[in-house]
Amino acid sequence: TYPNWELYLADGSDKEHSYAGKIIKDYAKNDTRIKCKVLSKNVGISENTNECIGMTSRDYIGLFDHDDLLYTSALFEYMEVIYHKESDFIYCD
DSSP, rough: OOOOOOEEEEOOOGGGGGGHHHHHHHHHHTTTTTTEEOOOOOOOOOHHHHHHHOOOOOOOOOOOTTTOOTTTTHHHHHHHHHHHHHOOOOOOO
Protein backbone atom coordinates (compact mmCIF):
# COMPACT_ATOMS: atom_id res chain seq x y z
CA THR A 1 0.00 0.00 0.00
CA TYR A 2 2.99 2.32 0.38
CA PRO A 3 5.78 1.92 -2.21
CA ASN A 4 8.24 4.57 -0.94
CA TRP A 5 10.21 2.58 1.61
CA GLU A 6 13.53 0.76 1.92
CA LEU A 7 14.44 -2.28 3.98
CA TYR A 8 17.90 -2.31 5.55
CA LEU A 9 19.17 -5.53 7.05
CA ALA A 10 22.28 -6.19 9.11
CA ASP A 11 23.02 -9.90 8.73
CA GLY A 12 25.10 -11.14 11.63
CA SER A 13 24.13 -14.78 11.10
CA ASP A 14 26.55 -17.49 12.17
CA LYS A 15 27.46 -20.40 9.85
CA GLU A 16 24.59 -22.49 11.21
CA HIS A 17 22.14 -19.82 10.00
CA SER A 18 23.91 -18.81 6.79
CA TYR A 19 20.75 -19.66 4.85
CA ALA A 20 19.33 -16.32 6.06
CA GLY A 21 21.84 -14.42 3.94
CA LYS A 22 20.98 -16.49 0.89
CA ILE A 23 17.27 -15.73 1.33
CA ILE A 24 17.99 -12.01 1.76
CA LYS A 25 20.12 -11.93 -1.41
CA ASP A 26 17.35 -13.60 -3.39
CA TYR A 27 14.81 -11.00 -2.25
CA ALA A 28 17.27 -8.14 -2.87
CA LYS A 29 17.85 -9.31 -6.46
CA ASN A 30 14.16 -8.79 -7.17
CA ASP A 31 13.61 -5.60 -5.17
CA THR A 32 16.11 -2.74 -5.19
CA ARG A 33 14.56 -1.30 -2.01
CA ILE A 34 16.13 -4.13 0.00
CA LYS A 35 19.66 -3.40 1.21
CA CYS A 36 21.78 -5.80 3.24
CA LYS A 37 25.09 -5.52 5.03
CA VAL A 38 26.79 -8.76 6.05
CA LEU A 39 28.42 -8.35 9.45
CA SER A 40 31.54 -10.25 10.49
CA LYS A 41 29.62 -11.42 13.57
CA ASN A 42 26.35 -10.88 15.40
CA VAL A 43 27.01 -8.05 17.83
CA GLY A 44 23.52 -7.95 19.33
CA ILE A 45 20.37 -6.01 18.58
CA SER A 46 21.74 -2.58 19.53
CA GLU A 47 24.91 -2.72 17.46
CA ASN A 48 23.21 -4.55 14.58
CA THR A 49 20.55 -1.80 14.57
CA ASN A 50 23.26 0.88 14.58
CA GLU A 51 24.77 -0.76 11.48
CA CYS A 52 21.42 -0.42 9.69
CA ILE A 53 20.95 3.18 10.80
CA GLY A 54 24.40 3.95 9.40
CA MET A 55 23.32 2.60 6.00
CA THR A 56 20.45 5.04 5.45
CA SER A 57 19.93 8.76 5.07
CA ARG A 58 16.13 8.62 5.39
CA ASP A 59 14.20 10.93 7.70
CA TYR A 60 12.27 8.18 9.48
CA ILE A 61 13.48 4.77 10.57
CA GLY A 62 11.42 1.82 11.81
CA LEU A 63 13.21 -0.57 14.14
CA PHE A 64 12.35 -4.26 13.91
CA ASP A 65 13.93 -7.42 15.23
CA HIS A 66 14.02 -10.78 13.44
CA ASP A 67 10.80 -11.99 15.08
CA ASP A 68 8.70 -8.80 14.73
CA LEU A 69 5.66 -8.75 12.46
CA LEU A 70 4.83 -5.80 10.19
CA TYR A 71 1.20 -5.67 9.13
CA THR A 72 0.34 -5.11 5.47
CA SER A 73 -0.93 -1.56 5.93
CA ALA A 74 1.65 -0.47 8.53
CA LEU A 75 3.81 1.74 6.28
CA PHE A 76 0.74 3.48 4.90
CA GLU A 77 -0.56 4.12 8.42
CA TYR A 78 2.81 5.46 9.58
CA MET A 79 2.90 7.86 6.63
CA GLU A 80 -0.60 9.07 7.44
CA VAL A 81 0.58 10.03 10.93
CA ILE A 82 3.79 11.64 9.67
CA TYR A 83 2.01 13.59 6.93
CA HIS A 84 -0.94 14.84 8.99
CA LYS A 85 0.68 15.30 12.39
CA GLU A 86 4.22 16.22 11.37
CA SER A 87 5.53 13.75 13.93
CA ASP A 88 9.19 13.31 14.74
CA PHE A 89 8.62 10.09 16.68
CA ILE A 90 5.96 7.39 16.45
CA TYR A 91 5.68 4.53 18.91
CA CYS A 92 3.45 1.55 18.19
CA ASP A 93 2.97 -1.23 20.67
